[in-house]
Amino acid sequence: MLNLHPLHPSAQEWKPLHDRRPHLLVVDDEPGIRESLSSILQDEGYHVESVASAEEALERASTGEVEVILLDVWLPGMDGLEALSRLQAAQRPPAVIMISGHGTIETAVRATKLGAFDFIEKPLSLEKIIVLVRNAIQQRRLQEENQLLRSELGHRYQVIGESVPMKALRQQIAVTAPTNGRVLIYGESGTGKELVARTLHAASLRSKGLFVESTARLSLRS
Numbered sequence: 030m031l032n033l034h035p036l037h038p039s040a041q042e043w044k045p046l047h048d049r050r051p052h053l054l055v056v057d058d059e060p061g062i063r064e065s066l067s068s069i070l071q072d073e074g075y076h077v078e079s080v081a082s083a084e085e086a087l088e089r090a091s092t093g094e095v096e097v098i099l100l101d102v103w104l105p106g107m108d109g110l111e112a113l114s115r116l117q118a119a120q121r122p123p124a125v126i127m128i129s130g131h132g133t134i135e136t137a138v139r140a141t142k143l144g145a146f147d148f149i150e151k152p153l154s155l156e157k158i159i160v161l162v163r164n165a166i167q168q169r170r171l172q173e174e175n176q177l178l179r180s181e182l183g184h185r186y187q188v189i190g191e192s193v194p195m196k197a198l199r200q201q202i203a204v205t206a207p208t209n210g211r212v213l214i215y216g217e218s219g220t221g222k223e224l225v226a227r228t229l230h231a232a233s234l235r236s237k238g239l240f241v242e243s244t245a246r247l248s249l250r251s
Contacts, residue, residue: 051166052094055079056086056109057101057128062153066099069155070162081105083112090116095123097146097165099158102129102136110140117144121173124165128153188221188228198225206232 053075055066063079070077078095080086083104089095098116102109109127116122127140130151137148146165149157188199205212206229214222214229223242230240 051075051096051162053077053162054086054089054095054098054123056081056083056098056104056112058082058104059101062101062128062151065155066153066158069158073159073162075162083107083109086112087115090119090123093119093121096169097124097126097162099126099128099162102127102140103131110136110143113140113143113145124169126158126161126165188224202228202232205229207234209234 051074053070055063055070055077056079057063057066058081060081063081067077067079078089080089081104083100084107086098086100090098100109100112104112109129113125113127116125122144124146125144127137127145127148128151129136129148132148132150140148146168147161149161188195188202190196202225212229214225216222227240230236
């Protein structure tokens with residue numbers, strides 16, 4: 030017998046992400062820039078912290094609470110691009126807006142390839158900063174919501190049961206899902222074909238893509 034697994038507790042207790050006050054981090058070795066950016070962004074309603082080095086930034090970001098980082102490229106010690114690379118390796122990386130007083134096309138391209146949300150040059154346009162921060166927060170929260178919904182669906186659709194046929198079915202799914210082969214699922218109505226299909230999709234190489242449902246009727250004529 031196939032049953033739908035109940036919602037995961039974390040999904041049931043989930044609080045909408047847009048209800049959180051955005052947490053920002055300004056990283057620049059110039060005190061004047063840290064103070065001016067922090068002041069402007071606090072006036073916009075954000076919770077803002079500021080640090081002078083990449084090492085401090087990585088330590089603050091390790092909590093997972095920071096959503097957006099404004100990160101200077103040229104910093105004492107570790108530079109901003111190295112810090113960006115390390116930030117992107119996190120499980121929930123923040124959106125990073127790179128700042129540079131001596132920006133080049135090569136630096137901007139490298140920052141983009143490393144995962145920067147955007148790249149801006151000094152002197153800074155405060156209006157542009159505000160727009161970029163707002164867009165970065167919206168994009169990151171949409172990504173988090175999508176991941177949460179996928180996780181919720183993954184917990185909702187699970188093949189459970191400890192009988193020999195059920196264990197064999199789960200093993201077949203585990204072996205088949207990571208391949209590029211085509212799979213035909215057949216059986217009588219109500220036996221759980223859609224559940225098996227969703228479980229296969231969740232464990233497949235295409236799990237980040239859409240699961241598209243379609244209805245087909247097969248008519249056999251004698």
